[in-house]
Amino acid sequence: MSYSKGQVVLMLSSDNRHSNSDILSILYRKKTKILLRRHVVLQWLFLRGKKLYYSLQRSTSDPDLFFSSSPTFKQVSKNLLHLHQMALVTTAEVCDANPQLIVSGELRALQPIFKIYGRRQVFSGPVVTLKVFEDNVLVREFLEEKGNGRVLVVDGGGSLRCAILGGNPVVQAQNNGWAGIVVNGCVRDVDEINGCDIGVRALASHPMKANKKGIGEKHVPITIAGTRICDGEWLYADTDGILISKMELCV
Ligand SMILES: O=C([O-])CC(=O)C(=O)O
Numbered sequence: 001m002s003y004s005k006g007q008v009v010l011m012l013s014s015d016n017r018h019s020n021s022d023i024l025s026i027l028y029r030k031k032t033k034i035l036l037r038r039h040v041v042l043q044w045l046f047l048r049g050k051k052l053y054y055s056l057q058r059s060t061s062d063p064d065l066f067f068s069s070s071p072t073f074k075q076v077s078k079n080l081l082h083l084h085q086m087a088l089v090t091t092a093e094v095c096d097a098n099p100q101l102i103v104s105g106e107l108r109a110l111q112p113i114f115k116i117y118g119r120r121q122v123f124s125g126p127v128v129t130l131k132v133f134e135d136n137v138l139v140r141e142f143l144e145e146k147g148n149g150r151v152l153v154v155d156g157g158g159s160l161r162c163a164i165l166g167g168n169p170v171v172q173a174q175n176n177g178w179a180g181i182v183v184n185g186c187v188r189d190v191d192e193i194n195g196c197d198i199g200v201r202a203l204a205s206h207p208m209k210a211n212k213k214g215i216g217e218k219h220v221p222i223t224i225a226g227t228r229i230c231d232g233e234w235l236y237a238d239t240d241g242i243l244i245s246k247m248e249l250c251v
């Protein structure tokens, strides 16, 4: 079998909404047999017949090093292939395909009050909830943990008086494998956040920092943007908006 670089480029560029890292995060979230560490990047991803193959490589800024080592190709399991296809469904398509879940309240859309930050415009994952007010100690604490593809949803009480999320914890979240962070409050260090391979939504940016008292509640039900959200529910975000689902969606 011969593989050319063009095949990969073709496949990835056929869907502009999804970067390598989006797909990586799906693989990452379902981790299992694929061990992804920091500095490991998805080098190849391509379909051959109905089978999806991938290879990983250590990231390096040295192009000679990057191309010199020969990659090992592995087949993505059927399970992951299914997930990969699922990730290509938009939030609008999810809504159209699930009217019964909308009626029952199992599928809810957040009111469109968030601005988009971070390099990943499309992200999803199981939700971790946090309630704080103008204090960011617990936000940082969460993002120091391994993310495993989760999404941190912070109810910051809608405060527009300081930033409860800054660049440092976002870099850490990216490196720890969080899929995204949604903040009912403000962020700062916007340029730094926009350079990070992670999805971030927030009401606005604010130059002032938050308190450091460590006050807040983890894993409690929160209500933001007119939507009640419980720990362990699923969040799906893209450029159309943000959905919360009681269960992981299978469209
Ligand atoms: O220091 C803070 O409170 C927020 C911040 O800018 C950062 O974490 O980068």
Ligand SMILES: [Mg+2]
Pocket (backbone or CB within 6 Å): 166, 167, 168, 189
């Ligand atoms: Mg900062």
